[in-house]
Amino acid sequence: MGQGTRLSASDEKVLEPLLQHVQSAESGRDLEVEGLSSRSLVLVLDGWACRYKQLEDGRRQIISLFVPGDLSEPFGTLPSLKDSSIGALTPVTYARLQPEELQRIARENAGIHQALWWDLLVTMSMQDERVVSLGRRSASERLGHLFCELCARLDLVGLAEGNTFDMPMTQADLGDLLGLSTVHVNRSLQELRGSGLISLRNRRLIIHDVEELGAISLFDPAYLHVGNGLPASQPGRSTS
Amino acid sequence: MGQGTRLSASDEKVLEPLLQHVQSAESGRDLEVEGLSSRSLVLVLDGWACRYKQLEDGRRQIISLFVPGDLSEPFGTLPSLKDSSIGALTPVTYARLQPEELQRIARENAGIHQALWWDLLVTMSMQDERVVSLGRRSASERLGHLFCELCARLDLVGLAEGNTFDMPMTQADLGDLLGLSTVHVNRSLQELRGSGLISLRNRRLIIHDVEELGAISLFDPAYLHVGNGLPASQPGRSTS
DNA sequence: CGTTTTCTTGACAGGGATCAACACTAGTGG
DNA sequence: CCACTAGTGTTGATCCCTGTCAAGAAAACG
Numbered sequence: 001m002g003q004g005t006r007l008s009a010s011d012e013k014v015l016e017p018l019l020q021h022v023q024s025a026e027s028g029r030d031l032e033v034e035g036l037s038s039r040s041l042v043l044v045l046d047g048w049a050c051r052y053k054q055l056e057d058g059r060r061q062i063i064s065l066f067v068p069g070d071l072s073e074p075f076g077t078l079p080s081l082k083d084s085s086i087g088a089l090t091p092v093t094y095a096r097l098q099p100e101e102l103q104r105i106a107r108e109n110a111g112i113h114q115a116l117w118w119d120l121l122v123t124m125s126m127q128d129e130r131v132v133s134l135g136r137r138s139a140s141e142r143l144g145h146l147f148c149e150l151c152a153r154l155d156l157v158g159l160a161e162g163n164t165f166d167m168p169m170t171q172a173d174l175g176d177l178l179g180l181s182t183v184h185v186n187r188s189l190q191e192l193r194g195s196g197l198i199s200l201r202n203r204r205l206i207i208h209d210v211e212e213l214g215a216i217s218l219f220d221p222a223y224l225h226v227g228n229g230l231p232a233s234q235p236g237r238s239t240s
Numbered sequence: 241m242g243q244g245t246r247l248s249a250s251d252e253k254v255l256e257p258l259l260q261h262v263q264s265a266e267s268g269r270d271l272e273v274e275g276l277s278s279r280s281l282v283l284v285l286d287g288w289a290c291r292y293k294q295l296e297d298g299r300r301q302i303i304s305l306f307v308p309g310d311l312s313e314p315f316g317t318l319p320s321l322k323d324s325s326i327g328a329l330t331p332v333t334y335a336r337l338q339p340e341e342l343q344r345i346a347r348e349n350a351g352i353h354q355a356l357w358w359d360l361l362v363t364m365s366m367q368d369e370r371v372v373s374l375g376r377r378s379a380s381e382r383l384g385h386l387f388c389e390l391c392a393r394l395d396l397v398g399l400a401e402g403n404t405f406d407m408p409m410t411q412a413d414l415g416d417l418l419g420l421s422t423v424h425v426n427r428s429l430q431e432l433r434g435s436g437l438i439s440l441r442n443r444r445l446i447i448h449d450v451e452e453l454g455a456i457s458l459f460d461p462a463y464l465h466v467g468n469g470l471p472a473s474q475p476g477r478s479t480s
Numbered sequence: 481c482g483t484t485t486t487c488t489t490g491a492c493a494g495g496g497a498t499c500a501a502c503a504c505t506a507g508t509g510g
Numbered sequence: 511c512c513a514c515t516a517g518t519g520t521t522g523a524t525c526c527c528t529g530t531c532a533a534g535a536a537a538a539c540g
Contacts, residue, residue, distance in 0.1 A: 053372050055458050061375040063368050074364070083462050084368060124314070127367050128303050128324060132293050134374035135301040135419030139528070171487065179375030181529050186488065188528095202537095218295050222323050379496070411519065421497050426520060428496095 014109050018043070021096045025088045032072070032086040040096045042072035047092035048168055052176065053084045062177040064127065065089075067150075069157040074120040090168045118225070125223040134179045137217065139188040142178040144217030147198065151207060152224050167205040254349050258283070261336045265328045272312070272326040280336045282312035287332035288408055292416065293324045302417040304367065305329075307390075309397040314360040330408045358465070365463040374419045377457065379428040382418040384457030387438065391447055392464055407445040 022045065025031055031042050031049060042049070049066040063084055066072060072086055106113040126149070133142045150167065154160040171189070172182045180188070192198050197213045199206040207213055214221075262285065265271055271282050271289060282289070289306040303324055306312060312326055346353040366389070373382045390407065394400040409417070411425045418425070432438045437453045439446040447453055454461075 053368070055372070055376060057458070059376040061372045063371050083365070083460075124364070124367075125323070127364075127371070128293070131303050131367070131370055131374060132295070132301045134371060135416075136295060136299040170485090176375075182486090183488085183530080184528050190488085218297070220323075410517090422518095423498080423520090424496050430520085 014105060014112060018097050018101065018105070019045075019095045022093060023096055024091065024093045027088055027090050027092075030085050030087050031092070031094065032082075034083055034085040040098055041102065042066075042086055043095040043097055044068055044070050044072070045093045045095060047094075048089040049086060049092050049094070050089055050173075050177070051084050051086050060176045061179065062173065064123070064130075065150075065177065067153060067157065068159065071119060074123040075116050089170075089173055122225055125225065129223050139178070139180050139184055140191050141217040142180070143174070143185070143188055143192060144197070144213045145219050146174075146178065147205060147207060148210065148214045148217060148219040148221070149224070150205075151210065152221055152226065156226060163207040163210050165205055166203060167200065168203045254345060254352060258337050258341065258345070259285075259335045262333060263336060264331065264333045267328055267330050267332075270325050270327050271332070271334065272322075274323055274325040280338055281342065282306075282326055283335040283337055284308055284310050284312075285333045285335060287334075288329040289326060289332050289334070290329055290413075290417070291324050291326050300416045301419065302413065304363070304370075305390075305417065307393060307397065308399065311359060314363040315356050329410075329413055362465055365465065369463050379418070379420050379424055380431050381457040382420070383414070383425070383428055383432060384437070384453045385459050386414075386418065387445060387447060388450065388454045388457060388459040388461070389464070390445075391450065392461055392466065396466060403447040403450050405445055406443060407440065408443045 032040075034053070044066045046068055049070075049072075050062045051064045051066070051072065052060055052062045054060045066086075102116075106116055129145075129149070133145055137145060147167075151160055151163055151165060154165045159165055169177070171185045174180070175182045175185045178185070189200060192213075193200065197207070197209055197216075199208065213219070272280075274293070284306045286308055288308075289310075289312075290302045291304045291306070291312065292300055292302045294300045306326075342356075346356055369385075369389070373385055377385060387407075391400055391403055391405060394405045399405055411429070412422045414420070415422045415425045420428070429440060432453075433440065437447070437449055437456075439448065453459070
């Protein structure tokens with residue numbers, strides 16, 4: 001999932017039964033709360049959500065972002081990534097899946113199985129790249145890098161028109177995601193606007209010069225693994 | 241792997257054949273280089289290594305740390321985490337594994353299979369926690385948090401004596417791992433020493449007050465998932 | 481419309497980076 | 511055993527990126 005484009009039409013049909021428990025949540029609500037022992041998976045259908053951790057003193061860090069098509073836990077079955085919460089950044093429509101159900105389907109369907117491994121791979125790669133951003137990129141580089149990544153991700157699910165797309169995150173949310181204060185996000189954003197690289201009005205982002213924005217933020221799309229197919233082998237699939 | 245303690249003696253025996261291709265590398269050398277298409281897995285037997293990315297302008301970010309017992313790629317088979325390099329932080333002895341080989345063993349041995357999933361889970365949890373550190377913790381909090389984590393990890397593989405253990409990383413390495421400059425690492429280290437929380441001489445670290453160090457760095461060991469067994473179900477293992 | 485959230489701006493403080501020496505330590509070879 | 515060298519640790523001085531506080535403008539919303 002993540003990039004469902006990789007799934008064939010018949011694959012998608014297999015997933016339909018999963019979409020029985022469709023729910024929705026308003027912006028700011030939690031879909032899953034930290035520490036809850038029994039957790040289900042969340043497949044975001046519409047809106048943006050995130051996984052985050054909150055420190056005792058209130059500091060908050062968003063760990064990963066979910067746009068439509070994204071699955072909350074890579075491979076849909078690491079039930080113990082539960083020391084973080086899942087929150088809605090906008091009003092969200094989502095399907096709540098039972099891990100066992102997804103596992104059963106994956107077992108019976110090679111395409112789905114591969115797609116899940118691919119999703120896991122991309123998720124981890126993005127996580128790596130986020131570490132690089134937080135550790136070594138400046139504020140505006142982080143923003144530029146994020147926008148380039150989002151443009152690519154949203155394009156895969158048909159939510160980007162060229163280099164324009166909806167970016168419904170609040171500046172405070174961006175700060176929590178990129179490890180910056182709200183005020184500094186605002187100023188860095190203006191810097192990017194000032195250079196003519198982007199426009200951001202009414203929650204709509206236009207990247208005027210993707211090449212240049214990617215260059216200044218040291219963005220190398222390789223880590224998203226789009227275009228290249230699946231890696232040769234995946235483990236765990238013992239039935240042929 | 242990761243925390244091999246979870247493996248029974250018979251499990252360990254199964255792994256022995258993997259240890260045929262044992263190699264070693266001097267400090268600073270790369271075990272695997274970014275971009276190389278065919279990669280094998282690295283199981284660290286002795287010494288410390290890391291996975292890192294280097295930006296075009298020279299900035300370097302260490303993404304994860306490998307101590308003895310650690311496997312370079314979670315589940316041993318995400319061959320495309322290859323846009324990063326693996327480097328030796330100290331002289332390292334390691335086994336080079338073929339992904340297919342490990343997969344075969346995992347398929348035939350439930351214990352190994354579970355251990356690999358557990359390793360993947362812990363790896364991802366640590367990665368999450370690193371994101372929180374880089375995004376929201378101050379310099380000395382990051383150091384304190386790292387030391388607490390290391391103490392727990394090394395203890396699992398018998399490399400910690402109480403709260404004392406070898407910490408062979410250079411201050412420059414620490415900077416690259418925690419997103420700080422070398423100089424600032426030095427100063428933050430002195431701050432921790434000054435508070436009487438730690439001693440660090442001759443590459444040997446003593447944590448004098450783990451409780452306190454954990455408290456000031458907002459360290460919550462839950463994410464390491466030690467003590468609690470494996471989560472109820474793992475995917476991908478379709479043969480019973 | 482008023483109310484609340486979000487966005488902007490300014491002034492100021494501070495954590496952390498950078499540059500540049502200098503002190504140690506350890507390994508090298510004579 | 512003693513220079514000699516290279517890498518690492520330590521310090522000081524200085525700069526600047528980013529955080530904090532606070533208040534006003536602009537949107538979003540019921």
